[in-house]
Amino acid sequence: MAERPWFYETVVSDHETADTALHQLTYCAISLAEALALLEADVPVVVDGWDGLARQAFDQQMPGILSAGHQLVSVLLAAGAAVTAAYESSVHEADLRARLRADHRLEAAGAGR
Amino acid sequence: MNLEASARPERLANLAETAAAIVEALTGRAGHLQDAWYAYRPANGSGWRCDFSGLDEALLAWAETLGGIGAFTGQVGQAFAAAGGRTREGVVTVAQPRMLDLLPCDARIAAEEAEGAAEIDWGDPHRPPAWLEDLATTSMVVGHLSEGVDATQVGFVVGTGADARWSPATPAVLGRFASAEAVASFGSVLGVGAAGLSGVAAGIEQWAGDRGTLAFTGGEVAGRAITRGVGTGAAALGGGLIGGAAASSLCGPGAPACAGVLIVGAGIGTSAGGDWILDRVLGRPGPAEHDPRLVRDEVAGYEPGDRPGDVPDSTWDLIESVETQGEIAGEAEFATRRGGLFEHDIPPEVVRDLELPAPWVEREAQFPPGWLRARDLDGEMVAP
Numbered sequence: 001m002a003e004r005p006w007f008y009e010t011v012v013s014d015h016e017t018a019d020t021a022l023h024q025l026t027y028c029a030i031s032l033a034e035a036l037a038l039l040e041a042d043v044p045v046v047v048d049g050w051d052g053l054a055r056q057a058f059d060q061q062m063p064g065i066l067s068a069g070h071q072l073v074s075v076l077l078a079a080g081a082a083v084t085a086a087y088e089s090s091v092h093e094a095d096l097r098a099r100l101r102a103d104h105r106l107e108a109a110g111a112g113r
Numbered sequence: 114m115n116l117e118a119s120a121r122p123e124r125l126a127n128l129a130e131t132a133a134a135i136v137e138a139l140t141g142r143a144g145h146l147q148d149a150w151y152a153y154r155p156a157n158g159s160g161w162r163c164d165f166s167g168l169d170e171a172l173l174a175w176a177e178t179l180g181g182i183g184a185f186t187g188q189v190g191q192a193f194a195a196a197g198g199r200t201r202e203g204v205v206t207v208a209q210p211r212m213l214d215l216l217p218c219d220a221r222i223a224a225e226e227a228e229g230a231a232e233i234d235w236g237d238p239h240r241p242p243a244w245l246e247d248l249a250t251t252s253m254v255v256g257h258l259s260e261g262v263d264a265t266q267v268g269f270v271v272g273t274g275a276d277a278r279w280s281p282a283t284p285a286v287l288g289r290f291a292s293a294e295a296v297a298s299f300g301s302v303l304g305v306g307a308a309g310l311s312g313v314a315a316g317i318e319q320w321a322g323d324r325g326t327l328a329f330t331g332g333e334v335a336g337r338a339i340t341r342g343v344g345t346g347a348a349a350l351g352g353g354l355i356g357g358a359a360a361s362s363l364c365g366p367g368a369p370a371c372a373g374v375l376i377v378g379a380g381i382g383t384s385a386g387g388d389w390i391l392d393r394v395l396g397r398p399g400p401a402e403h404d405p406r407l408v409r410d411e412v413a414g415y416e417p418g419d420r421p422g423d424v425p426d427s428t429w430d431l432i433e434s435v436e437t438q439g440e441i442a443g444e445a446e447f448a449t450r451r452g453g454l455f456e457h458d459i460p461p462e463v464v465r466d467l468e469l470p471a472p473w474v475e476r477e478a479q480f481p482p483g484w485l486r487a488r489d490l491d492g493e494m495v496a497p
Contacts, residue, residue, distance in 0.1 A: 025435075038412070081436075087161070
């Protein structure tokens with residue numbers, strides 16, 4: 001029996017779980033962004049009058065933490081877009097394969113006559 | 114090593130408390146993200162999914178790091194408080210070795226290893242970072258006036274601390290946590306239309322100021338605004354009545370200057386007195402002080418089981434924006450990957466590379482250049 005063409009392979013994708021993933025990734029980004037906003041508003045107030053080695057340790061660590069947080073926000077949002085992109089692409093691919101399968105079956109039926 | 118160190122211990126404790134609440138909220142958020150991945154992975158084939166499996170751990174790692182610096186800050190605050198020393202305008206100054214001795218071992222090591230590190234200018238403590246203030250103009254004020262918030266622009270803040278600035282693509286939801294000072298700077302906007310209605314204006318100002326903090330629940334914010342509004346209005350009314358009564362009894366007819374001075378003076382006096390009393394009755398959170406429960410709830414945001422109506426419009430806007438970007442990217446990816454199939458003239462090598470079935474290849478690829486496909490992608494026959 002001849003091997004079936006590639007477009008007979010099913011495109012496995014699911015709107016509900018992709019949509020949930022998009023929502024959760026965006027919620028995470030917003031949560032993190034709100035945390036960053038709160039911290040960045042508070043830190044100048046907290047360090048006012050703070051001097052000494054502990055302050056230096058804080059200053060050594062905190063900018064990197066905040067910066068990493070901002071990067072993570074953008075990564076989470078980009079991942080949300082990527083999840084949607086993958087799903088969108090899968091929908092187009094599934095449509096294309098369905099069309100090719102229909103053509104293929106017509107060809108096969110014509111050849112069989 | 115400097116022999117003295119100083120700090121405001123209660124503010125360090127406040128930051129530690131806030132950081133702990135944020136960690137709790139983000140830990141929950143990461144759990145929901147992990148659940149979403151576990152559901153998404155088996156339901157979407159390997160070629161049709163985005164691998165975000167590591168992002169919940171990245172979020173947890175970030176939260177744990179924040180928890181670490183928060184705990185450190187809290188321990189330093191406790192050490193300052195326990196070290197004694199002298200206090201001036203809230204700043205406690207102690208002997209640095211004494212304070213270090215009171216720190217747990219790992220915190221002490223961290224502090225000692227930082228010797229010589231550059232001190233960062235985090236900006237004016239009385240003003241929020243510029244990027245927050247900029248956002249306040251679009252988010253906080255507009256939000257308070259219930260005219261909706263445009264959060265469709267997605268991006269992130271560049272830099273941190275005093276160097277932080279926002280790009281026009283920053284999510285507007287970030288503006289929600291601008292400090293009460295930022296709200297006050299927009300008092301003129303909030304006060305438009307309310308000039309002369311001192312009680313209403315004071316109530317709105319109280320409400321806006323409280324909403325800009327994370328120290329009060331929604332009910333508390335409303336109650337405080339009503340108290341401020343009614344109190345200020347009563348003081349203004351009382352001032353007018355007192356001034357009028359005093360003018361009629363002391364100045365007599367034909368002395369408008371005397372009456373004016375008394376009426377205005379009584380009004381100013383009762384307003385100032387009313388404000389003084391209300392300030393003490395209502396109180397206000399200390400600098401960088403928030404209710405940890407509110408911080409946790411606000412940062413956690415929408416949780417599974419919450420009503421969809423609880424999701425702010427700005428969140429929906431952001432989700433919609435991200436989704437639209439994804440759809441555009443997905444269509445572009447598909448067009449790039451399968452673009453050859455959409456050409457009117459399909460080069461034989463394209464068809465071959467796509468491993469199309471033989472009969473289809475023969476039918477399509479044997480057309481001479483310039484011929485059209487027999488059937489377009491909508492299934493319509495196209496005349497050759």
